Amino acid sequence: MLYLVGSALLGEAYPFSRYSMYAQHGYQDGAHLVIRLDGVELQTMRGIVDIDGVDPETLRYPQGTPAGVAGYPLDHLRHYIAQHGRRPGTATGEAQLEIGARFLRVGPSGIRVTQAFVPIAAGTARRP
Numbered sequence: 001m002l003y004l005v006g007s008a009l010l011g012e013a014y015p016f017s018r019y020s021m022y023a024q025h026g027y028q029d030g031a032h033l034v035i036r037l038d039g040v041e042l043q044t045m046r047g048i049v050d051i052d053g054v055d056p057e058t059l060r061y062p063q064g065t066p067a068g069v070a071g072y073p074l075d076h077l078r079h080y081i082a083q084h085g086r087r088p089g090t091a092t093g094e095a096q097l098e099i100g101a102r103f104l105r106v107g108p109s110g111i112r113v114t115q116a117f118v119p120i121a122a123g124t125a126r127r128p
Contacts, residue, residue, distance in 0.1 A: 027107035029066035033073050034117055036098040037125065045080050050093040052086040053123025062101055062118045093126030 035042045042048075056078040061069060077099070086092060099122070103115040 050086040051125045056081040093124040097125040
């Protein structure tokens with residue numbers, strides 16, 4: 001009861017503030033993985049094989065990536081590269097593969113791209 005009276009008298013002051021964690025920012029930063037094959041942006045890695053020159057173990061978001069960016073898309077990409085990497089004795093892919101990140105800022109006025117393409121890794125691959 002004392003808490004209710006205190007919060008009614010003090011309003012939005014710590015520790016009675018109900019929404020302070022949401023009221024601090026009118027925007028949110030994020031990152032999106034970008035895959036390019038011979039300069040053409042792809043929606044998915046599906047169908048790309050014989051990936052060479054990209055080490056899935058060292059694949060990381062670039063320095064400065066916002067802390068709230070989920071790691072699971074990168075984990076899926078690492079797994080895909082490990083499963084579809086070039087096997088010994090097979091020809092190397094002839095297409096240039098680029099993996100990067102696109103940084104976004106989501107705010108009240110919509111989504112704004114802050115950096116279009118920040119390279120993470122490069123190699124070769126092919127489509128069967």
